[in-house]
Amino acid sequence: MSRLVVENLNKSFGALTVTDDVSLTVEPGELHAIIGPNGAGKTTLVAQLSGQLAPDSGRVTLDGRDITRASMPERVRMGLARSFQITQILPGFTVLENVALAVQARQGSSFRFFGDVVRETALNDAAMAALAEAGIDERAAAIASELSHGEHRRLELAMALATKPSTLLLDEPLAGVGGEESDAFVARLMAMKGRFTMLLIEHDMDAVFALADRVSVLVYGRIIATGAPDEVRADPAVRTAYLGDEEEIPA
């Protein structure tokens, strides 16, 4: 059974159709990348898959369960976590506290009014593990708002990981990250491959063709091609519509 199945999803903002009859699957352990130009509707698609935005029509199932009407927190508890293209953190909390809260959401009750949460070593230990996996553990004690942009991107990933998801929706995790930092991030995603099912929205073609098992191309809200990276790269429709039929496509 496919882990994530999207069937005939549609979403319009007024006259603007942003998701146009989108269907796709993500298999267990697969890394499925979605590429497409700015404004193609990638973020809007993630918003619908994560429960932040309701589609106009269509169906989303996770492990065979219909989650089309489930709220974002419900989906997270079912193992579907996301990261945001525009960083969403708790700015006044420490990095550790940000992630410990994500751990707390799945460990025990949050209707505990007395114990001092700072001393809950189980929460902090699990949070440190997620921070280490995302490569930001050295900054655990820093106030989140004081991190650099690249560190924010890693904190985004750590928070998603801390919910112990089966499936990750990653919306341009590399946005605005360059050079060495970007390479390290790609290596980190590579290390996560197989252990998580991932839907990766990404602009960086090198990263996409290095990481993805399958690639879907989204243009004006429509998926115009899906397949192995090499097939998609060779697809004439993709070349004209998106890749610009030039030689700049990475080999």
Add this chain to the structure above:
Amino acid sequence: MSVVSTSAPARAPVLAPRVKAALVLFTLFALFPPVVTALDDPFLILIGTRILAYAIAAMALDLILGYGAMVSFGHAAYLGFGTYAVAILSSYGIHDILLQTAAAIALSAVFAFVTGAISLRTRGVYFIMITLAFGQMAFFFFISLSAYGGDDGYGLRQRSTLFGSDVLENEYALYYATLVVLIGLFALSHRIVGSRFGRVLTGIRENATRMEAIGYSPFRYQLTAFVISGCMTSIAGVFLANQAEFVSPAFMSWHRSGELIVMVVLGGIGTLSGAIGGAVAALLLEEFLGKLTEHWRLWFGLFLVLMVLFSPRGITGLIQQIQQGRAR
């Protein structure tokens, strides 16, 4: 990986100052009655009790306003529930303060649950307006209670009793009883804020979308905090009724709700001790400016404007600035 700093700054110690400031305030409160005795001005002790009761209410409001970013403009309703619980039960011969408090809490819990559940469907200025509207509904309900004087209010024939004793008729006893309750509720609030629940509540204040994306439904936590805050505020009402030996809908007018917000903002939101200090400052200013001029509200308003402009984090922020200046 290149920009990782290993010398991560340690977290600013948020906890210690909050408790330290509260301990200073509590010590001053405890020393106040002997000073009053020395000055031989027994009326002062009544002012003191009033300040302590409002400090309870302001602290309770801070729990949702400061930690939950829920600006309730109808919190005076809970003061009213506390005062009327005393008046109504005592008119039926039930004078025990514990029973009266229990009734106040029960009524407040129901009202806060129902109105909170509706109000929390809205955000920002709409939340402020809808809590105001519910507060006004409570206000007009008690105005229509002609058996308890309606608009004119209702004088208490006696104060509440404690374990059958009329000890609270003594001004000093009532003062210290209010202080003990204030300290107890501060300790409780302090624990709540530092608990798992408190961290979730504060997280929702920081970024509700992020909290949903890690698996929290903000509504249930906000509503719980709203109910806790309303119940706590009603306890302040119980002591206010005893202090004034009189209850009236004036305790629950929207002006009063506004004054509670002013106390919290003046003292510095999201610190608990700031709300206590804010209640002290606001009521002392009211007493002394009120003696100097009948236009005291004008001067108080000016003071507030300056405070918000120059120290957005209130008295707490001002003290922190002074301390940092000294440390340098």
